[in-house]
Amino acid sequence: xxxxxxxxxxxxxxxxxxxxxxxxxxxxxxxxxxxxxxxxxxxxxxxxxxxxxxxxxxxxxxxxxxxxxxxxxxxxxxxxxxxxxxxxxxxxxxxxxxxxxxxxxxxxxxxxxxxxxxxxxxxxxxxxxxxxxxxxxxxxxxxxx
Numbered sequence: 001x002x003x004x005x006x007x008x009x010x011x012x013x014x015x016x017x018x019x020x021x022x023x024x025x026x027x028x029x030x031x032x033x034x035x036x037x038x039x040x041x042x043x044x045x046x047x048x049x050x051x052x053x054x055x056x057x058x059x060x061x062x063x064x065x066x067x068x069x070x071x072x073x074x075x076x077x078x079x080x081x082x083x084x085x086x087x088x089x090x091x092x093x094x095x096x097x098x099x100x101x102x103x104x105x106x107x108x109x110x111x112x113x114x115x116x117x118x119x120x121x122x123x124x125x126x127x128x129x130x131x132x133x134x135x136x137x138x139x140x141x142x143x144x145x
Contacts, residue, residue, distance in 0.1 A: 032081025
């Protein structure tokens with residue numbers, strides 16, 4: 001499981017012209033699921049993301065977590081995080097988990113964040129989405145389990 005995490009000042013996801021999720025300060029999490037991922041990976045990764053100390057304290061150091069700053073999460077499923085462009089010009093996505101496996105794990109990830117008291121907005125699994133991200137810093141991390 002991979003999470004591309006971006007600290008944002010604001011973000012939103014639109015599907016078919018309708019805003020489906022929007023946040024102010026917080027994190028955009030683009031989440032990819034691969035073969036063999038399980039509930040354990042989803043829970044571990046959600047806990048890791050929730051605890052990341054990547055928000056600035058009064059001294060200007062990245063020392064605060066999402067909950068410390070009252071931030072939110074915009075979670076977007078992103079199978080292309082498992083794209084392989086090493087050969088040829090067209091990426092292969094065979095490393096991405098099938099939708100019937102990935103969907104429930106993405107939902108479990110969101111549920112775990114909510115259980116930690118975080119506000120979570122989501123895109124629509126499997127839909128074509130327009131994601132607007134105002135990266136703050138910029139701060140972007142790739143976390144893999």
